[in-house]
Amino acid sequence: MDYMKLAVDKTIEWMNENIGGPFGAAVVRGDEIIAVTGNRVIADTDPSQHAEMAAIREACQRLGTTDLSDCVIYATCEPCPMCVSVIIWSGIKEVYYCNTAEDAHKHGFSDLHLRDYLTGKDKSVLKMVKVPAREDCDYLFEHFHRLKENK
Numbered sequence: 230m231d232y233m234k235l236a237v238d239k240t241i242e243w244m245n246e247n248i249g250g251p252f253g254a255a256v257v258r259g260d261e262i263i264a265v266t267g268n269r270v271i272a273d274t275d276p277s278q279h280a281e282m283a284a285i286r287e288a289c290q291r292l293g294t295t296d297l298s299d300c301v302i303y304a305t306c307e308p309c310p311m312c313v314s315v316i317i318w319s320g321i322k323e324v325y326y327c328n329t330a331e332d333a334h335k336h337g338f339s340d341l342h343l344r345d346y347l348t349g350k351d352k353s354v355l356k357m358v359k360v361p362a363r364e365d366c367d368y369l370f371e372h373f374h375r376l377k378e379n380k
């Protein structure tokens with residue numbers, strides 16, 4: 230089965246319906262197709278709805294778990310750092326991609342500012358401010374452990 234082709238076909242279908250941009254993804258477990266999506270940023274008015282995010286959300290909902298460690302993901306384009314993060318959070322250990330971040334950049338879909346921020350090359354895109362310690366924030370961990378103990 231050509232899983233990349235499934236992702237490509239879904240991407241074209243969703244681009245035609247103005248759901249999202251030229252990116253698609255498929256989550257696969259063994260030879261079972263779990264989720265095939267395109268990018269949903271436009272339709273959902275959601276900057277986090279990249280194809281990989283949409284595919285992982287759909288796969289997790291379908292399987293009823295946040296653990297996709299027995300799955301792999303096919304992405305029509307090299308995943309951006311946000312998607313790489315979620316891929317890792319979900320436990321997926323293999324990504325197959327075709328177009329590169331440089332290809333996307335050439336077509337106006339650059340994630341280079343994000344990559345530069347994360348590598349420390351350019352920290353000007355985001356101001357991160359550590360505020361002084363607060364009891365209410367600190368209490369959240371305590372509350373979590375209390376709930377866990379009472380289960």
Ligand SMILES: [Zn+2]
Binds near residue numbers: 281308310
């Ligand atoms: Zn992404």
